[in-house]
Amino acid sequence: MRIGLIDFDGKIVNLALMKLSAWHKRQGDTVILNPESNCQVDKAYCSVIFSRDRDKAARLANIFPNIQFGGTGWDLKTVLPPEIEAMRPDYELYTYSDIYKRLAGIITRKKKAEKARIITNAGIGFTSRGCIRSCGFCVVPQKEGRLYETGKIEDLINPKSNVVILLDNNFTASRNCLDKLREIKERNLVIDITQGIDLRTLTPEIAKALSEVKHLRSIHYAWDLILHEQPSWRELIFFPGS
Ligand code: SF4
Known part of the structure; x- marks a missing residue:
């Protein structure tokens, strides 16, 4: 199965998605971070951190009909099943460039690169x-x-x-x-x-x-x-x- 993991509004890396990734890879599934279209995946998960982003994130259901939402910004009830919560995070899910792109603020390019490297590893x-x-x-x-x-x-x-x-x-x-x-x-x-x-x-x-x-x-x-x-x-x- 092809699994899409959508990190809607994270600032660094998303622990829940990293655990989902590890669990699905263990089942033999292929995991794609932030897929762009439904034809890339059979099922998608979306994590929403901030409640202000909830409505915008909900529109993703028009693109990914088989999508499951979670995260504090979505609701306070949805949690990972215990077997997934117990997984070690998949440290291969995010690449250096995934992190580099999302670092904001006034920061030199050198510092930004260094910060992205530290967070990735x-x-x-x-x-x-x-x-x-x-x-x-x-x-x-x-x-x-x-x-x-x-x-x-x-x-x-x-x-x-x-x-x-x-x-x-x-x-x-x-x-x-x-x-x-x-x-x-x-x-x-x-x-x-x-x-x-x-x-x-x-x-x-x-x-x-x-x-x-x-x-x-x-x-x-x-x-x-x-x-x-x-x-x-x-x-x-x-x-x-x-
Ligand atoms: S309830 Fe705990 S985590 Fe929340 S603001 Fe108060 S001290 Fe911090």
Whole structure:
């Protein structure tokens, strides 16, 4: 069977599509990323990240009659079947040029090429899903529920590089956070913590461990989240000493 995987609005690589790709290839299927016409495929999947893109993505059903949609931008209920969720991502799905084309922003050509190379070769995934909090503006609690562990750092490594893109919603809230940071350090990995660090979970030990691992880019803190629940901190954060 020929399978089309449509990454409608992703900014880097799409983990769910990479897992679908790995699963279908294991069944002997041929996988095509972002097919242009229905005659190339027998079935298509489309991932929509942003809800603002939902209506536009839905029009793809006119081109691909046998299409299945998913992703947070589509709905909060559709999830991968457990046997597909358990797959290691297919790190061959995205090529360097797929990533290069989608990198936006003010950036030199050299930096863009370097960034595309890093992302193409990086490992990616979650070690936990859900969250300990339930911020009203966030879809995570509704979609994934309370925080639970899903994997180990070693499961996320792409043999092509030592960079790991970590997608955990609230990494430092995991009770295994210190062990994970220790493993990152011992394996000499370079980590990209994509989501904001929840300051309220930081202990001196976690802060120290965070400072001892190599980061691909600056970690960022969830100020909005803190200010949402602790408005009085605004003065301390933005007007210290006043
Ligand atoms: S801490 Fe972050 S992931 Fe958790 S509910 Fe709040 S915004 Fe969502």
